[in-house]
Amino acid sequence: MSLFLPLTILATGKALPSRCVLSSELDLQLGKPRGHVQKRSGMVQRYYARDDECQSDLAARALQDALARADLRPGSIDLLLSASGVQEQALPATASRILDVAGLPDGTPGFDIAASCLSFLAALHVAASLLNTGSYKRIAVVASDLASRGIDWGCAEASLIFGDGAAAAIVERGDGASGIESYLLHTYPAGKALCEIRAGGTRRNPRVGVEPSDFLFRMDGKGVFKMAAGVIDEVLERLLAQAGVGLDAIQTIVPHQASHLGMRHMVQRLKVAPGKIIDIYATHGNQVAASIPTALHEAFVTGRAGPGSRIMMFGTAAGLSVGGMVVRL
Amino acid sequence: MSLFLPLTILATGKALPSRCVLSSELDLQLGKPRGHVQKRSGMVQRYYARDDECQSDLAARALQDALARADLRPGSIDLLLSASGVQEQALPATASRILDVAGLPDGTPGFDIAASCLSFLAALHVAASLLNTGSYKRIAVVASDLASRGIDWGCAEASLIFGDGAAAAIVERGDGASGIESYLLHTYPAGKALCEIRAGGTRRNPRVGVEPSDFLFRMDGKGVFKMAAGVIDEVLERLLAQAGVGLDAIQTIVPHQASHLGMRHMVQRLKVAPGKIIDIYATHGNQVAASIPTALHEAFVTGRAGPGSRIMMFGTAAGLSVGGMVVRL
Numbered sequence: 001m002s003l004f005l006p007l008t009i010l011a012t013g014k015a016l017p018s019r020c021v022l023s024s025e026l027d028l029q030l031g032k033p034r035g036h037v038q039k040r041s042g043m044v045q046r047y048y049a050r051d052d053e054c055q056s057d058l059a060a061r062a063l064q065d066a067l068a069r070a071d072l073r074p075g076s077i078d079l080l081l082s083a084s085g086v087q088e089q090a091l092p093a094t095a096s097r098i099l100d101v102a103g104l105p106d107g108t109p110g111f112d113i114a115a116s117c118l119s120f121l122a123a124l125h126v127a128a129s130l131l132n133t134g135s136y137k138r139i140a141v142v143a144s145d146l147a148s149r150g151i152d153w154g155c156a157e158a159s160l161i162f163g164d165g166a167a168a169a170i171v172e173r174g175d176g177a178s179g180i181e182s183y184l185l186h187t188y189p190a191g192k193a194l195c196e197i198r199a200g201g202t203r204r205n206p207r208v209g210v211e212p213s214d215f216l217f218r219m220d221g222k223g224v225f226k227m228a229a230g231v232i233d234e235v236l237e238r239l240l241a242q243a244g245v246g247l248d249a250i251q252t253i254v255p256h257q258a259s260h261l262g263m264r265h266m267v268q269r270l271k272v273a274p275g276k277i278i279d280i281y282a283t284h285g286n287q288v289a290a291s292i293p294t295a296l297h298e299a300f301v302t303g304r305a306g307p308g309s310r311i312m313m314f315g316t317a318a319g320l321s322v323g324g325m326v327v328r329l
Numbered sequence: 330m331s332l333f334l335p336l337t338i339l340a341t342g343k344a345l346p347s348r349c350v351l352s353s354e355l356d357l358q359l360g361k362p363r364g365h366v367q368k369r370s371g372m373v374q375r376y377y378a379r380d381d382e383c384q385s386d387l388a389a390r391a392l393q394d395a396l397a398r399a400d401l402r403p404g405s406i407d408l409l410l411s412a413s414g415v416q417e418q419a420l421p422a423t424a425s426r427i428l429d430v431a432g433l434p435d436g437t438p439g440f441d442i443a444a445s446c447l448s449f450l451a452a453l454h455v456a457a458s459l460l461n462t463g464s465y466k467r468i469a470v471v472a473s474d475l476a477s478r479g480i481d482w483g484c485a486e487a488s489l490i491f492g493d494g495a496a497a498a499i500v501e502r503g504d505g506a507s508g509i510e511s512y513l514l515h516t517y518p519a520g521k522a523l524c525e526i527r528a529g530g531t532r533r534n535p536r537v538g539v540e541p542s543d544f545l546f547r548m549d550g551k552g553v554f555k556m557a558a559g560v561i562d563e564v565l566e567r568l569l570a571q572a573g574v575g576l577d578a579i580q581t582i583v584p585h586q587a588s589h590l591g592m593r594h595m596v597q598r599l600k601v602a603p604g605k606i607i608d609i610y611a612t613h614g615n616q617v618a619a620s621i622p623t624a625l626h627e628a629f630v631t632g633r634a635g636p637g638s639r640i641m642m643f644g645t646a647a648g649l650s651v652g653g654m655v656v657r658l
Binding site: 203 | 332429440474513519526532546
């Protein structure tokens with residue numbers, strides 16, 4: 001199905017928690033030789049929220065950054081979509097908590113869209129549909145994740161990949177010259193337990209039993225790699241075929257910053273020049289759902305995305321989901 | 330903004346956990362005189378999931394019920410929206426876990442939409458927009474909640490209002506004769522703490538501190554009532570004005586089954602015959618996000634909703650949100 005969905009990205013913004021943690025600090029914390037964490041993780045630094053910093057505040061700061069960059073009034077937003085991988089609390093929706101600190105007018109509707117690390121893409125596609133049916137005029141999509149709250153320091157594989165952060169995009173329908181040229185999301189639920197945090201809802205809960213470890217992120221890295229490798233080529237091929245373009249027609253690739261090896265593997269698989277891919281992994285890590293919009297913001301501020309260019313956002317997510325979007329800016 | 334959004338509800342379905350709990354059983358459990366719980370709660374019974382029953386299984390059963398009632402193939406669904414108030418676990422999305430047991434083809438996309446007790450309405454509106462932009466042909470919206478996992482038995486006000494359950498709707502764009510005549514969602518985040526479960530995400534978390542009570546539902550009933558009462562008339566008025574009809578043109582009202590008093594108050598406020606309002610509270614309780622679709626299913630199976638009729642779904646939600654939808658069936 002080929003389908004052009006008009007959409008204009010008016011502004012993007014980002015926010016990071018106050019605490020920047022160098023890999024050398026983690027060497028000390030983990031009792032490892034100097035250079036171990038940087039070599040192992042591929043990261044120089046990442047940001048972790050302090051205990052008194054919260055996800056909704058970070059989200060609001062990213063939204064305010066986007067508003068300020070395009071000189072837009074908070075009151076001009078008529079819907080807020082919170083697109084985080086993990087929410088701030090079980091109830092109510094994180095969107096309510098963001099609205100409370102973001103300075104949007106009382107009554108502005110907000111709800112959450114969650115598709116793990118692909119939440120931003122799912123929400124951006126929903127936003128485009130809502131704008132094209134005339135339901136709203138201007139929508140803010142905000143992704144904010146504090147992965148540090150669930151890091152299992154006893155797990156060498158998963159503990160070193162994450163960083164915290166938030167990013168936002170403010171979108172309108174536009175005049176139809178720019179928009180989504182293709183979008184795909186595929187979910188392979190046989191992989192539902194490959195990446196997970198078991199607590200946080202009705203499954204592992206004080207009433208029916210929960211262990212402290214259930215609050216930590218668990219990953220079967222090899223399992224994810226194997227499952228994703230089996231479907232990723234087909235999804236990429238279909239994504240480009242739907243857009244009716246080849247990879248050479250994409251100016252910039254904005255991937256989910258999954259991991260050091262994941263990023264390297266993508267460069268090899270796509271056979272494109274590394275400079276064509278937004279790679280902020282070494283300084284940000286995997287920021288869960290905030291990764292793609294943070295990388296998108298990076299593409300804009302570094303001039304690698306702009307009016308008339310074509311970008312492809314792409315990634316895998318817990319679930320297991322694989323998805324992407326080709327956008328003509 | 331008046332806007333007609335084509336939508337056809339092909340089928341609805343519901344599911345309940347195996348354990349039906351009579352109010353007389355709760356009298357014994359709570360050490361109260363016979364008849365206390367029924368009088369206080371307005372409920373004869375409610376359903377609570379057993380420890381080994383889970384939210385995604387219940388959701389899948391509701392979806393399968395809907396599929397069976399309209400003789401639809403699971404493979405005909407091209408998107409699953411999970412629209413629960415509380416999710417099954419922090420990561421991945423509950424949609425993945427539902428897809429795993431629902432028998433839909435591998436690769437079928439799924440993600441979560443959360444707006445507390447109004448999640449089903451938000452998701453149904455998103456579904457209609459996605460169908461009208463041609464992004465999908467047939468969407469399943471499933472809401473499933475196990476409120477019993479968070480009941481604070483020490484809180485007389487909030488402990489007796491809930492029941493568990495799930496319900497689903499399968500929708501298409503249709504030929505344009507039926508659809509959404511109006512839809513509104515308003516969020517008043519000053520009320521974000523009036524109904525909440527503080528744990529379950531990054532806010533109250535083992536890493537930064539969490540108490541056993543943070544996993545329980547807390548409600549300031551008077552605060553909710555006061556805040557909702559201040560805005561509900563205006564929202565209802567705007568909802569009908571957008572649809573361009575009066576209340577007399579609505580055949581059946583399908584409200585969120587918030588509480589005994591809430592339901593009674595709605596009848597008084599709307600000044601309509603009680604028979605015009607779907608009231609399943611006495612046998613189901615407040616099923617969080619599953620309440621509205623379960624009541625919608627009840628409207629269909631009892632012949633109070635059907636082709637050519639006009640219904641209004643309506644409710645309040647933690648957040649605090651107020652919203653509704655007028656649908657021409």
